[in-house]
Amino acid sequence: MPKxxxxxxxxxxxxARISELQVISESGKxxxxxxxxxxxxxxxxxxxxxxxxxxxxxxxxxxxxxxxPSTLDLIKIICGDEFVELHGDRLFxxxxxxxxxxxxxxxxxxxxxxxxxxxxxxxxxxxxxxxxHPEGYRKALRMMRTAERFGLPIVIFIDTPGAFPGIxxxxxxxxxxxxxxxxxxxxxxxxxxxxxxxxxxxxxxLAIGIGDRVFMFEFSVYSVISAEGCxxxxxxxxxxxxxxxxxxxxxxxxxLEAGIIDGILPEPLGGSHRNHQRAAEEIVKQIExxxxxLKKMTREELIENRYKKFRSMGRFSCEEELxxx
Amino acid sequence: MGWFDKLTRPRRDVPSDLWKKCTRCGEVxxxxxxxxxxxxxxxxxxxxxxxxxxxxxxxxxDNSFVEVNREIRSVDPLKFVDSKSYGERxxxxxxxxxxxxxxxxxRASIEGQPFMLGVMNFEFMGGSxxxxxxxxxxxILEVGADEKLPVIIVSASGGARxxxxxxxxxxxxxxxxxIKKLNRASVPYISIMTDPxxxxxxxxxxxxxxxxxxxxxxxxxxxxxxxxxxxxxQKLPEGFQRAEFLLEHGMIDCxxxxxxxxxxxxxxxxxxxx
Numbered sequence: 001m002p003k004x005x006x007x008x009x010x011x012x013x014x015x016a017r018i019s020e021l022q023v024i025s026e027s028g029k030x031x032x033x034x035x036x037x038x039x040x041x042x043x044x045x046x047x048x049x050x051x052x053x054x055x056x057x058x059x060x061x062x063x064x065x066x067x068x069p070s071t072l073d074l075i076k077i078i079c080g081d082e083f084v085e086l087h088g089d090r091l092f093x094x095x096x097x098x099x100x101x102x103x104x105x106x107x108x109x110x111x112x113x114x115x116x117x118x119x120x121x122x123x124x125x126x127x128x129x130x131x132x133h134p135e136g137y138r139k140a141l142r143m144m145r146t147a148e149r150f151g152l153p154i155v156i157f158i159d160t161p162g163a164f165p166g167i168x169x170x171x172x173x174x175x176x177x178x179x180x181x182x183x184x185x186x187x188x189x190x191x192x193x194x195x196x197x198x199x200x201x202x203x204x205x206l207a208i209g210i211g212d213r214v215f216m217f218e219f220s221v222y223s224v225i226s227a228e229g230c231x232x233x234x235x236x237x238x239x240x241x242x243x244x245x246x247x248x249x250x251x252x253x254x255x256l257e258a259g260i261i262d263g264i265l266p267e268p269l270g271g272s273h274r275n276h277q278r279a280a281e282e283i284v285k286q287i288e289x290x291x292x293x294l295k296k297m298t299r300e301e302l303i304e305n306r307y308k309k310f311r312s313m314g315r316f317s318c319e320e321e322l323x324x325x
Numbered sequence: 326m327g328w329f330d331k332l333t334r335p336r337r338d339v340p341s342d343l344w345k346k347c348t349r350c351g352e353v354x355x356x357x358x359x360x361x362x363x364x365x366x367x368x369x370x371x372x373x374x375x376x377x378x379x380x381x382x383x384x385x386x387d388n389s390f391v392e393v394n395r396e397i398r399s400v401d402p403l404k405f406v407d408s409k410s411y412g413e414r415x416x417x418x419x420x421x422x423x424x425x426x427x428x429x430x431x432r433a434s435i436e437g438q439p440f441m442l443g444v445m446n447f448e449f450m451g452g453s454x455x456x457x458x459x460x461x462x463x464x465i466l467e468v469g470a471d472e473k474l475p476v477i478i479v480s481a482s483g484g485a486r487x488x489x490x491x492x493x494x495x496x497x498x499x500x501x502x503x504i505k506k507l508n509r510a511s512v513p514y515i516s517i518m519t520d521p522x523x524x525x526x527x528x529x530x531x532x533x534x535x536x537x538x539x540x541x542x543x544x545x546x547x548x549x550x551x552x553x554x555x556x557x558x559q560k561l562p563e564g565f566q567r568a569e570f571l572l573e574h575g576m577i578d579c580x581x582x583x584x585x586x587x588x589x590x591x592x593x594x595x596x597x598x599x
Binding site: 164169173175182183184224225233234247254258306307310311315 | 396398
């Protein structure tokens, strides 16, 4: 994963130029403030042009940028040292691709659960690139039941390429773990807020994605299959990922329109990897807006509303067939 | 073998309307014999894919099946086009299978006990789950909860239907939540996994039975074997993701031969059904 994309190369070059000029300027030998000002204006205009019109495929790349704020990055900014990480599924092990624990977000004590990716290769290998095994999903469910017992709302961060496809994962019941979470999350009697922060990769994302409110960041994606996977299966050609990304309608705006999510969190120009603080602030804003409403609901109301929310998802026709060519 | 033999020998690798080749031992089987033998290979007993209406006949008492929600049909919410449009693919599947979707649902009875039945059809776009499959299954699960009728779902699916994008993913959530409703009402749900049951179907309603049953030799798993091999770059062990492998790893309750499937289901329901 490159730290910069082809489409933002010129921006990054100009930004580097600004830094150089600033160093020279600060040394006091020459006043370059006018030149710096001119390039800065140029960069800002270019950013609006480039980032304002990203294609679905480019957004899918931004969504998995290696510097994108991870669950632990967001927790650190929002909860500081007050966060207590809790580990393990009590059945098999502790999956490092999903983290969980207790923290305070805004004015609320909450249980936090999220996929965890790394910011470099070593960390990514440790985190299995954010691809959970069954024990990760079972840990998440254990935390949700604990939260329910103590009346703590649940905040979930979704950012995974998908559930891990491997021998151990199959042996230990990847299907069972995902299915179980989908069923049990419809029966959790405390508020659940979900945020797709980066990649919403299929069943591996949905398995911790049954929320009373589901939000996506502007440059995140959420899809039944990755663009590459879809291209490989339908076109038999992974290089058709661009076309697949278009066809799958995996952007936040598509999902909002389809009634699958409740809102889009804005990102700074270029994406959240350029400003973690801002991403954290947007999350807290939504928590403060929605948790007070959800906390007033009874267990039964929460469960019934959540059922209705997901029950209504799908598009079909109910008419007897009239047309016959 | 010379070119002449090639011309005169029956082309056994191409199944015609009359022949089918056993997927395990390669034996060439007459379709009319297969239908009489529950689509079991007469040589090695492999459980071959059973056509929809044969399956319904196998699991329900004579003339007891009454289809529901036949009129629910797929639309093309994404205007999805790969090498063909989704609309065209649907039309072709409907023409080929003579049903409107990849699942057929209805009311039936089994040894006199009324129940709701859903049977997936692999011939219809690989049994993939889109909005209609999710909706039809959710409806029979809700009827089951309301009327205290047990539900049996027979799965045969490659997973979610990509052509419906995020809508198809959400069917996993919808069906699983409906099963939870059934659980709360203490109404039994039995899942039968046939060859193949993978992806989003395996990772939702198919794995959530009070009793999970698989047919012998059925391929069952979250990720397809090809995807796993590509990810881990090694060959998979013999028997990996087969019904017997899942039994050994504690993921299913039993592997049941097709000849005794109906009587086994009826017996389990007599125990669980109040």
